[in-house]
Amino acid sequence: MSSHYTSSEMMTVTAARALENGMTCFVGIGLPSEAANLARLTHAPDVVLIYESGTLQTKPDVLPLSIGDGELCETALTTVSVPEMFRYWLQGGKVDVGFLGTAQIDRYCNLNTTLIGDYTAPKVRLPGGGGAPEIATNAGEVFITLKHSKRTFVRDVDFVTTLGFGRDGKGRDGVPNIGKGPTRVITDLCVMKPDPETRELVVVSLHPGVSHADVIEATGWEIRFAEAIEATPEPSANELQVLRELKARTDRHHAGE
């Protein structure tokens, strides 16, 4: 891997590039928020960012630590109540893309943020669904970004908090008035898309310096690769600079400086 950027930066830049200028994006906290704001500060100045705290069309100067940081409200076009956010803006069909992270994902893009183990006696209790279950079904499509590892990429999630394509890939078939679901998953190793027929995730692009074996090693099932696999373009100098400045500003801000 090239030494002038990290694999995390590669992931964020690739995720950012997935957003097109002018899209309305319902943004999850953490990696999605980082990517969405990078997009806004580089190639997509008119991307509309919406956070579930009710902040519409927000342009934070530093990345929020929480989904409801003051920065999000102060730089928003307007701030609505949380019921209105979920009813009028998300369920009302105004969101092009939901951008989500997750703790666990399976081969059919189902997301688990509820727990590891059994529901009544969890091994690890995770935070829960939050906005994700309805973002994933009410947004036009869904992008997912997370780090690649055998712990996060599992054959079957322990719990379907949020629908990808269900346990058999057919979970959206015939369901009216929902979005098309996950259309890409961006990790620190590669980009994956669901197979148009089976909905199983397929690697379509490898990041520079990443091998097939690296992805196989980090995935909890026998991951498939597209026939014509692409090389993910490297981050540009400008993208890296903007991202690093954003993260430095953010760190200073949250350290209370």
Added chain:
Amino acid sequence: MSSHYTSSEMMTVTAARALENGMTCFVGIGLPSEAANLARLTHAPDVVLIYESGTLQTKPDVLPLSIGDGELCETALTTVSVPEMFRYWLQGGKVDVGFLGTAQIDRYCNLNTTLIGDYTAPKVRLPGGGGAPEIATNAGEVFITLKHSKRTFVRDVDFVTTLGFGRDGKGRDGVPNIGKGPTRVITDLCVMKPDPETRELVVVSLHPGVSHADVIEATGWEIRFAEAIEATPEPSANELQVLRELKARTDRHHAGE
């Protein structure tokens, strides 16, 4: 009838006195609005007036011509959307009394503001229900005020736009989560209340100078009188002065002066 006030003034003052200080009142336009504001300007300064236009706790200096005059918003504590008004404030149980007028009323206090004649071939088409159907069921109780005549007081309304106690007086029996319905009807001749058993309207108080015969003559069914009928107290000099000033201000305002 005493010559120093009119029967209309008698009606308005009596209707105003029905409101107690501190009540929250969902106000219909016209006579109810006149009475409610007179109450606020005399014995009930802390009565909370709510209009269906979304204006909460409003204190208009002149009577509104429409339910959404600018005066209502400018003097309100706050103005909410109309869905919020009907959902959170009325249906949510925050209204003590709904104050309504009507075109037609029957012996069981059912109100008709829809039409005279048959629905598909109306003799006279009236404006319709507006807020009344849900004000009458979701407010804690209902006051009604209108001028007394055989045309308005009919045995059975042509159409039940708004529930009093139904065609048989039992329309509220066993219905959960609704208010107790009409508790008094104030006209230019008398005050009526529903019989606690049958719910049929009974005259409980006659205005000064009004005879039993006057009421019988103006009512479209064999109206009953309470055994111990009271004499409605006359308007005070202060009430008359405040009412006349209010109406004079209002007339000047709506004439565009």
Added chain:
Amino acid sequence: MADILSLHDAVARYVDNGATVAMEGFTHLIPFAAGHEIIRQGKRDLTLIRMTPDLIYDQLIGAGCAKKLIFSWGGNPGVGSLHRLRDAVEKGYPHKLEILEHSHATMACAYEAGAAGLPLAVLRGYVGSDLPKVNDQIKFIECPFTGERLAAVPSIRPDVGVIHAQRADRQGNVLVEGIIGVQKEAVLAAKSSIVTVEEIVDDLGATPNACVIPGWAISAIAVAEKGAYPSYAYGYYPRDNRFYKEWDAIARDRDAFQAWLEENVLQAGGEV
């Protein structure tokens, strides 16, 4: 992203003959200029939705634009009847008008449900009323938790939502202030939307929780100065209550109405 168009072009692009149109503004900010433009363009067979038809729909109905009216209170506020509406309902003039009648609470909830992308609205409504007997869109459902019987109606999802607002910024974001009625809902529930505004400004000057509709949720913005007259625009001009009273005589007479329409709408270049 909203296109900033002339009112003529906005109406020509989005209001088709036969369309379902919701023109809202609860007494305040009634989009009269847009209504007049629809009349001038001779649109026909419209299904008109509005809680309070008011003078704007009296004019559209009298001008022959409407096939059907969905409403909840059809009077001239504080004055009396809407005579063009009554003439259409009672006498079928200028032609038959189908009506579908609700209560305010129901229409407000149906707009809310439309904005929320739901197929139905649920409310504690119509208890003991005859309205469900004459409106077959009103059904009743049983709450699966309490067994309570509640009213259900289809949500309102018009082809076009039309409102008037105080101002837009150059990106097409709109501020609505004062009595906000169901205006936001009428825009969000509709497939397309037209917002007329008093002016376009650099900065909306909105407080954090003001009623602002983002430009990307609107189809077209058109400047229409005094576009809500004879209703009013909070912060701009008052309601012309005198005109509302004068309307009674104008609309009561078919010829007087036609003369008024000719002079003030059809022969007028733009907004009255």
Added chain:
Amino acid sequence: MADILSLHDAVARYVDNGATVAMEGFTHLIPFAAGHEIIRQGKRDLTLIRMTPDLIYDQLIGAGCAKKLIFSWGGNPGVGSLHRLRDAVEKGYPHKLEILEHSHATMACAYEAGAAGLPLAVLRGYVGSDLPKVNDQIKFIECPFTGERLAAVPSIRPDVGVIHAQRADRQGNVLVEGIIGVQKEAVLAAKSSIVTVEEIVDDLGATPNACVIPGWAISAIAVAEKGAYPSYAYGYYPRDNRFYKEWDAIARDRDAFQAWLEENVLQAGGEV
């Protein structure tokens, strides 16, 4: 009409052992001072409702006040786990905690329905999710107009709603500004309500459509300066993100938590 009380008296009057309590504030305006007062008064067996339990419920759970938690996202935002919550769920410490789990959209709609006096909320939710398998309050209904299958949940109608706001006037009317979350709904849906405020002023200084809750819709107002700290109050003080990060180490260890609680809540006279 709201009584203006001390925070001690407001909590003593309205929060009973065994009550169902909703303390809301979506990241912003979290009513920490009120939470600490509930801990100090040793309330027990509470059913705690909150979309994001956050540090405030981590503290109440760790202090042994809670019997049950109804929530939709139980993490320390941007930091990680709520360790007192996890200790209760995973290990039953300090005692067993029953949980009932929703999504944000559902809880927001359930608050909205509670404020609207309805027994249920209806939404397009939980499609394909396993949550309905572990939460028997989630049912599905069929739209009588379209046949669409929609989720239904009971509305939220707590015994007590507790929020923090910027300011009240002397009549007890309250202004909430910035991220308003489900705060208004939590007050309106509840049988009783407590609103803590930064200050009481002569004039709220609210614009026409600001989020103002009238005093007659509130049970008690209590002044609690910095009452939302370490969350924030728009226009007053920022979120202490550093404290949120430090909380991870405090809450991870039972003894460290107990020491923190002793020093900052139990031995503190009033608000931290």
